[in-house]
Amino acid sequence: MARQIPWDTEAFGFSVAQIETLEVVDPSSASDDYRKFQDWLDAREIKIASCRLPHDRLRESMFLESKGFRFIEMVLHPKIEKLQSLDFSPDNLIAIPALENDLPALREIAEHAFSHERYHIDPRLDPRLGDARYGQWVVNTLSHPRQRLLKVMEGDRIAALFIVESKENQSVYWHLTAIAPQWQGRGYGWRVWRMMLRHHQAEGQDGVMTTISARNVAVLNLYVKLGFRFLQPEMTFHWVREGG
Numbered sequence: 001m002a003r004q005i006p007w008d009t010e011a012f013g014f015s016v017a018q019i020e021t022l023e024v025v026d027p028s029s030a031s032d033d034y035r036k037f038q039d040w041l042d043a044r045e046i047k048i049a050s051c052r053l054p055h056d057r058l059r060e061s062m063f064l065e066s067k068g069f070r071f072i073e074m075v076l077h078p079k080i081e082k083l084q085s086l087d088f089s090p091d092n093l094i095a096i097p098a099l100e101n102d103l104p105a106l107r108e109i110a111e112h113a114f115s116h117e118r119y120h121i122d123p124r125l126d127p128r129l130g131d132a133r134y135g136q137w138v139v140n141t142l143s144h145p146r147q148r149l150l151k152v153m154e155g156d157r158i159a160a161l162f163i164v165e166s167k168e169n170q171s172v173y174w175h176l177t178a179i180a181p182q183w184q185g186r187g188y189g190w191r192v193w194r195m196m197l198r199h200h201q202a203e204g205q206d207g208v209m210t211t212i213s214a215r216n217v218a219v220l221n222l223y224v225k226l227g228f229r230f231l232q233p234e235m236t237f238h239w240v241r242e243g244g
């Protein structure tokens with residue numbers, strides 16, 4: 001099953017789709033189904049299609065690769081639980097909801113902070129697509145029904161941005177997290193992440209989960225240092241229309 005992805009389609013200015021579920025039971029009927037999927041890609045003029053699979057679905061990953069999809073990344077899911085029992089020392093950083101007039105500065109951070117993510121790393125794609133995607137995400141969040149855009153302030157300077165969403169069982173999902181480019185590698189990651197955990201603790205939340213690219217060694221080490229555990233990884237694949 002696949003669907004068109006409205007936010008990437010909007011950010012890129014051409015159609016982008018995602019395979020939602022994939023199971024190869026019988027190779028020949030899978031190839032028949034794939035032909036229908038290809039017709040659907042053509043009919044909608046899809047230029048990029050992606051698929052994320054659990055790490056052990058090698059039958060499916062090999063099938064996708066036989067059809068022109070390419071492996072892009074492994075993603076990891078860091079998770080921390082029992083936040084209420086943890087102790088975080090206070091800091092002068094604060095996280096507050098972003099307002100309309102914060103958008104230009106936050107968009108600028110989102111457009112320049114990321115480099116390890118799938119749209120930045122796929123050599124067939126212009127990395128500016130990745131920049132546009134994260135910038136647009138920040139802008140869209142202000143009107144999103146569930147995602148919240150937070151700015152992390154040190155005095156009157158924006159040090160970082162977080163897009164967060166409350167989930168069931170007093171847990172929070174972090175969608176997008178970034179230190180402003182000029183503040184990276186100076187100890188802010190450690191301080192900001194701890195402050196955010198304390199922030200959610202004060203809200204009464206008890207767990208945090210997120211998704212990172214396995215090649216983002218800096219953030220991987222940060223999560224290890226903070227005491228996060230890792231859930232089962234997933235693999236991401238891209239199909240890019242030739243000549244498109």
Ligand SMILES: CC(C)(COP(=O)(O)OP(=O)(O)OC[C@H]1O[C@@H](n2cnc3c(N)ncnc32)[C@H](O)[C@@H]1OP(=O)(O)O)[C@@H](O)C(=O)NCCC(=O)NCCS
Nearest residue numbers: 113177178179184185186187188189190217218219221222
């Ligand atoms: C990744 C990121 C959060 C790290 O924050 P930072 O302020 O640059 O990192 P800090 O200086 O606070 O370092 C904190 C820890 O992160 C890890 N780390 C930071 N930079 C690292 C690097 N280049 N290589 C390996 N580990 C690194 C280390 O464990 C470090 O602690 P240590 O120095 O005691 O070992 C930040 O650089 C960032 O926002 N990057 C861009 C966006 C991004 O990747 N977001 C996160 C996932 S989508």
